[in-house]
Amino acid sequence: MAVFNLNVNGTKQKVDVDGATPMxxxxxxxxxxxxxxxxxxxxxxxxxxxxxxxxATRSCILPVSSIGSKAITTIEGxxxxxxxxxxxxxxxxxxxxxxxxxNGQIMAAAALLKNNSKPSEEQIETAMKGNICRCGTYVRxxxxxKSVSRT
Amino acid sequence: xSVINTKYGRRSFIKSSFLAxxxxxxxxxxxxxxxTEGRALETIPDEWFNxxxxxxxxxxxxxxxxxxxxEFGTDVRTSLPMMVAEELDVDWKKVVxxxxxxxxxxxxxxxxxxxxxxxxxxxxxxxxGAAARQMLIKAAAKTWDVPEAEITTEGGxxxxxxxxxxxxxxxxxxxxxxIPVPEKVALKDPKDFKIxxxxxxxxxxxxxxxxxxxxxxxxxxxxxxxxxxxIPPAFGMKLKSFDALSVKSMPGIxxxxxxxxxxDGYKRNMFDTNAFPELVAIVGNSTWEVLNAKNKLKVEWQPxxxxxxxxxxxxxxxxxxxxxxxxxxxxxxxxxxxxADKPGRQMRKDGNPEEVFxxxxxxxxxxxxxxxxxxxxxxxxxxxxxxxxEGLFVAGPVQSPETTINTISSRIGLPPEKIHIELTRMxxxxxxxxxxxxxxxxxxxxxxxxxxxxxxxxxxxTTNMGSYRPACLAVYRAALDKDNNLIAFHVKAxxxxxxxLNANAFPAGAVDNYLAESFSIASNITSGWFRAPGDNFxxxxxxxxxxxxxxxxxxxxxxxxxxxxxxxxxxxVGARADYxxxxxxxxxxxxxxxxxxxxxxxxxxxxxxxxxxxxxHVIDVVVKDNVSRxxxxxxAVDCGIVVNPDSATNMVEGNVVDxxxxxxxxxxxxxxxxxxxxxLGKYRLIRMNEAPKNIEVHFVKNDIAPTGLGEGxxxxxxxxxxxxxxxxxxxRFYHQPFIKNSF
Numbered sequence: 031m032a033v034f035n036l037n038v039n040g041t042k043q044k045v046d047v048d049g050a051t052p053m054x055x056x057x058x059x060x061x062x063x064x065x066x067x068x069x070x071x072x073x074x075x076x077x078x079x080x081x082x083x084x085x086a087t088r089s090c091i092l093p094v095s096s097i098g099s100k101a102i103t104t105i106e107g108x109x110x111x112x113x114x115x116x117x118x119x120x121x122x123x124x125x126x127x128x129x130x131x132x133n134g135q136i137m138a139a140a141a142l143l144k145n146n147s148k149p150s151e152e153q154i155e156t157a158m159k160g161n162i163c164r165c166g167t168y169v170r171x172x173x174x175x176k177s178v179s180r181t
Numbered sequence: 182x183s184v185i186n187t188k189y190g191r192r193s194f195i196k197s198s199f200l201a202x203x204x205x206x207x208x209x210x211x212x213x214x215x216x217t218e219g220r221a222l223e224t225i226p227d228e229w230f231n232x233x234x235x236x237x238x239x240x241x242x243x244x245x246x247x248x249x250x251x252e253f254g255t256d257v258r259t260s261l262p263m264m265v266a267e268e269l270d271v272d273w274k275k276v277v278x279x280x281x282x283x284x285x286x287x288x289x290x291x292x293x294x295x296x297x298x299x300x301x302x303x304x305x306x307x308x309x310g311a312a313a314r315q316m317l318i319k320a321a322a323k324t325w326d327v328p329e330a331e332i333t334t335e336g337g338x339x340x341x342x343x344x345x346x347x348x349x350x351x352x353x354x355x356x357x358x359x360i361p362v363p364e365k366v367a368l369k370d371p372k373d374f375k376i377x378x379x380x381x382x383x384x385x386x387x388x389x390x391x392x393x394x395x396x397x398x399x400x401x402x403x404x405x406x407x408x409x410x411x412i413p414p415a416f417g418m419k420l421k422s423f424d425a426l427s428v429k430s431m432p433g434i435x436x437x438x439x440x441x442x443x444x445d446g447y448k449r450n451m452f453d454t455n456a457f458p459e460l461v462a463i464v465g466n467s468t469w470e471v472l473n474a475k476n477k478l479k480v481e482w483q484p485x486x487x488x489x490x491x492x493x494x495x496x497x498x499x500x501x502x503x504x505x506x507x508x509x510x511x512x513x514x515x516x517x518x519x520x521a522d523k524p525g526r527q528m529r530k531d532g533n534p535e536e537v538f539x540x541x542x543x544x545x546x547x548x549x550x551x552x553x554x555x556x557x558x559x560x561x562x563x564x565x566x567x568x569x570x571e572g573l574f575v576a577g578p579v580q581s582p583e584t585t586i587n588t589i590s591s592r593i594g595l596p597p598e599k600i601h602i603e604l605t606r607m608x609x610x611x612x613x614x615x616x617x618x619x620x621x622x623x624x625x626x627x628x629x630x631x632x633x634x635x636x637x638x639x640x641x642x643t644t645n646m647g648s649y650r651p652a653c654l655a656v657y658r659a660a661l662d663k664d665n666n667l668i669a670f671h672v673k674a675x676x677x678x679x680x681x682l683n684a685n686a687f688p689a690g691a692v693d694n695y696l697a698e699s700f701s702i703a704s705n706i707t708s709g710w711f712r713a714p715g716d717n718f719x720x721x722x723x724x725x726x727x728x729x730x731x732x733x734x735x736x737x738x739x740x741x742x743x744x745x746x747x748x749x750x751x752x753x754v755g756a757r758a759d760y761x762x763x764x765x766x767x768x769x770x771x772x773x774x775x776x777x778x779x780x781x782x783x784x785x786x787x788x789x790x791x792x793x794x795x796x797x798h799v800i801d802v803v804v805k806d807n808v809s810r811x812x813x814x815x816x817a818v819d820c821g822i823v824v825n826p827d828s829a830t831n832m833v834e835g836n837v838v839d840x841x842x843x844x845x846x847x848x849x850x851x852x853x854x855x856x857x858x859x860x861l862g863k864y865r866l867i868r869m870n871e872a873p874k875n876i877e878v879h880f881v882k883n884d885i886a887p888t889g890l891g892e893g894x895x896x897x898x899x900x901x902x903x904x905x906x907x908x909x910x911x912x913r914f915y916h917q918p919f920i921k922n923s924f
Binding site: 047051062064065120131155159162 | 254256382389390391392393396399432473557559606640836870872873
């Protein structure tokens with residue numbers, strides 16, 4: 031066990047855990063930030079996507095000891111009431127079915143649009159293909175991303 | 182307008198008889214629950230009036246409507262309350278949706294599956310709304326001393342035109358709560374609907390996009406411990422021994438023990454499918470610590486030689502004997518082929534197919550197969566339980582709470598009324614959560630460790646402890662005469678253990694000589710309901726086969742199907758046909774028109790009826806660099822009245838994407854009882870870059886009572902895709918997953 035001082039959603043957080051603990055479980059178990067989801071545990075589904083210094087990162091294989099002073103943003107930190115343009119687009123396009131993967135989808139999309147405000151269809155697919163939706167809402171996800179890039 | 186006896190909804194009024202009594206003040210805990218259509222309420226109402234179990238009205242005009250069914254992604258939390266709001270005649274913007282407690286004595290069946298939610302609640306929920314409106318009208322009539330018949334309503338306001346009087350519902354709510362439930366109420370004519378038939382956003386959208394939608398895996402409680410289970414590595418195996426000391430001293434570990442999910446001699450209910458009823462539990466302070474211990478635990482397994490239990494089924498109680506052995510997919514394939522070579526169990530026979538096949542001008546015979554599929558809900562199985570002296574609180578993914586609660590009750594030794602089962606949102610279900618053994622497991626663990634616990638399956642556990650879509654095989658034969666008329670049709674289909682062939686489905690009734698046979702192969706690999714059970718295989722392959730018959734007959738595939746449907750309608754063969762030929766033809770005609778069918782020769786079509794929804798799809802595939810990609814899908818669906826069109830469209834789109842994914846990539850094979858791919862490193866699900874670029878969904882407009890959409894549009898996608906791939910590549914695709922066929 032070791033103490034780690036983390037910067038999560040702009041707030042300083044101190045946790046005392048095994049340094050190998052993936053950030054996913056630190057967020058969910060220690061910090062009770064449950065918007066970040068467990069899906070596969072091997073960085074293949076994207077449900078656990080967070081931003082690490084603004085970069086979309088799979089938190090399920092990210093040891094807490096590797097974070098240091100890097101800024102962590104989770105879905106809860108993107109905006110509390112859904113005012114982020116990507117969240118608004120998700121609402122406008124009525125994207126979700128079961129909704130479980132959508133936190134990760136939104137975090138991946140927000141990171142994409144931050145770096146590239148007008149992604150092509152191919153660029154959207156490349157950036158988003160790491161995020162699985164078993165309900166099959168891909169067409170709506172893509173439309174939502176395109177609507178943000180048009181504004 | 183139709184008059185409905187309120188017996189449908191009468192039980193839902195029981196609560197009001199003792200809770201109402203004029204302006205009951207209810208405690209109110211969270212502003213966050215008061216969000217609908219993206220709007221948070223600005224003030225907390227002073228008072229709530231319980232009109233009935235589904236509806237309460239606040240003193241400032243907020244209408245809280247209960248959603249009775251558990252939600253796993255089909256948006257019944259929006260569509261079902263819309264039915265109440267419609268007949269109540271209120272502004273949807275003022276509606277707040279709350280999840281109903283599990284109380285079947287009041288709400289009737291609270292069950293999510295079989296695409297039955299909208300269909301089963303269509304009359305009861307509208308009746309509930311209409312009765313509440315009638316009670317508000319009676320209250321106003323009494324207050325104003327005018328005849329009820331002269332009172333009208335609109336958008337939550339009562340009007341008496343002659344006197345110019347009006348009152349908001351909330352002003353009459355206290356009086357309405359004291360009015361007896363009317364014996365009969367009138368329901369609206371569909372042409373007068375203002376809410377039903379209009380698109381309303383998913384009521385949980387804001388919560389879902391801000392990470393606040395509460396899944397059972399998100400439950401946290403003071404003093405909660407984390408648990409995982411260690412399961413046998415293969416079907417056909419059971420626990421031999423384990424060494425608790427090998428992990429007990431690891432950091433954060435509180436307890437290690439084995440337990441049985443059912444008592445010896447327990448009679449299983451039909452949803453108690455469970456290959457591994459004895460597990461090892463590890464309990465500790467955090468998921469990570471428990472996971473580390475799980476990976477280190479020294480445990481020995483052994484093959485079982487004999488396993489049997491009594492289980493209730495659709496056909497009554499039976500003793501299930503589980504065959505021993507470590508099964509492999511290669512054995513399954515060989516057994517299915519053997520079975521298909523022998524006569525099957527005859528399910529339907531019309532005419533004299535044997536004779537006609539002998540003398541036909543042309544005979545086509547094709548074999549189709551598909552592998553086991555895991556459900557792969559995005560949320561790995563997670564449940565929560567807190568056992569105390571007062572009772573048990575349990576939450577987890579559950580499609581059938583009514584059977585689950587009985588299983589728990591029997592195992593824990595508490596009567597059902599001492600068990601509170603929370604209907605939390607599920608991260609997908611697709612049939613898997615009928616088998617909600619995880620709730621019983623969590624309850625047993627909580628009872629043992631005397632603490633609230635969260636039981637987390639890993640993704641690998643979730644896959645390996647599956648109740649899969651069975652592996653299936655079907656052999657089809659068709660006979661044509663010299664004029665290319667279809668004169669005989671034969672299907673022999675089965676699976677490990679079976680595949681649910683409906684012998685009375687199309688094209689039965691449309692062919693003079695028809696034979697349907699089935700076979701089944703016993704297995705210890707557990708299988709169960711998977712989105713459009715049975716149909717998800719048979720519907721797709723039947724539609725592929727019809728495509729080949731049409732081609733052999735030199736006919737357009739849509740025209741060919743329409744001819745058969747016309748025959749079935751005008752001069753049906755046999756006593757029974759489980760479809761409405763006009764509605765079947767309707768979706769084919771609609772998709773032909775909307776897809777501009779003749780415009781593109783490289784496309785596939787299929788149509789199928791299941792779960793009371795008719796669907797037809799036209800799929801366009803493009804092959805580039807040896808990779809096929811669906812470009813466009815046109816879907817035509819007849820599910821009767823469409824309650825929430827945009828949500829329904831989303832559901833059809835999801836069916837299309839999900840079916841294309843499973844047809845192309847889905848496959849779970851076994852080697853010596855062990856799944857060959859337990860996680861996404863090896864298992865493949867469809868991703869955005871493989872999904873269709875466009876999906877256009879059209880609904881047949883009619884006034885037929887609505888059915889569901891979770892499954893109906895699914896099977897035909899498999900067929901339309903296979904047929905489109907043929908047009909794009911020149912090769913027929915007989916065996917799923919199609920990716921394994923060379924292009």
